[in-house]
Amino acid sequence: MKILVRFFSLCALLLVAAAVRAQLPSVQLKDLEGKTVDTSKLSNDGKPFVISFFATWCKPCNRELKAISEQYADWQDETGMKVIAVSIDQAQNINKVKPLVDGEGWEYEVLLDPNSEFRRAMGVQMIPHVFIIDGKGKIAESRSGYTEGAESHLIEKIRELVAGK
Numbered sequence: 001m002k003i004l005v006r007f008f009s010l011c012a013l014l015l016v017a018a019a020v021r022a023q024l025p026s027v028q029l030k031d032l033e034g035k036t037v038d039t040s041k042l043s044n045d046g047k048p049f050v051i052s053f054f055a056t057w058c059k060p061c062n063r064e065l066k067a068i069s070e071q072y073a074d075w076q077d078e079t080g081m082k083v084i085a086v087s088i089d090q091a092q093n094i095n096k097v098k099p100l101v102d103g104e105g106w107e108y109e110v111l112l113d114p115n116s117e118f119r120r121a122m123g124v125q126m127i128p129h130v131f132i133i134d135g136k137g138k139i140a141e142s143r144s145g146y147t148e149g150a151e152s153h154l155i156e157k158i159r160e161l162v163a164g165k
Contacts, residue, residue: 023040023137023138024039024040024042024122024133024137024139025039025040025118025121025122026038026039026040027039027040027113027117027118027121029086029111029112029113029117029118030111030112031109031110031111031112032097032098032101032110032112037111039111039118039121042084042133042137043137044080044081044082044133044135045080046135046136047079047080047081047082047135047162048079048081048132048133048134048135048140048158048161048162049081049082049083049084049132049133050068050081050082050083050084050130050131050132050133050154050158051083051084051086051122051130051131051133052064052065052068052083052084052085052086052108052128052129052130052131053086053088053113053119053122053124053127053128053129053130054085054086054087054088054127054128055087055088055089055093055127056087056089056093056096056097056100057089057093058127058128060127060128060145060146061127061128061146062100062104063146063148064128064130064146064150064151065083065085065104065106065108065128066104067148067149067151068083068151068154069104069105069106069107069108071151071155072107072108073107075155075158078155078159079155079158079159079162080162081155081158081162082108082109083108083109084108084109084110084111085101085106085108085109085110085111086110086111086112086113086118086119087110087111087112087113087114088113088114088116088119088127089112089114090114091114091115094112094114097110097112098110124144125144126144126145127144128144128145128146129142129143129144130142130143130144130154132154132157132158132161134161135161140157140161141157
């Protein structure tokens with residue numbers, strides 16, 4: 001009986017944690033131009049968007065963002081979605097982010113999280129980590145890691161959200 005009580009208590013705690021996480025936490029980050037952005041106010045005019053946590057040194061992160069970039073214009077035209085890439089590079093490596101973004105031609109909104117405050121607030125343990133946010137600002141999906149072709153799942157989920165499924 002004690003085990004069941006503990007189990008249900010843990011389940012209840014997880015449900016509360018999930019409910020708290022439904023909205024984006026408020027953390028002050030900078031964009032590549034040095035402008036302060038409150039993460040709780042991230043939006044896309046009522047359309048879905050993707051938050052992708054990455055680092056310049058993370059090869060799977062860069063492969064994923066590059067793969068998304070190859071389809072990005074088409075996806076934007078079709079659904080109105082956007083990608084917000086959040087670098088977790090530490091302060092001593094922050095100067096490598098803009099050259100990487102510019103060199104790859106990524107047209108994403110890029111935010112800098114050098115102290116990993118937003119990463120921790122979102123519960124991200126491993127990168128790459130992607131969140132799909134619905135048009136109301138709620139987390140619709142979350143996943144870690146990247147395998148080739150996994151970016152196609154992002155647009156499928158976004159299409160579902162846009163269609164109201």
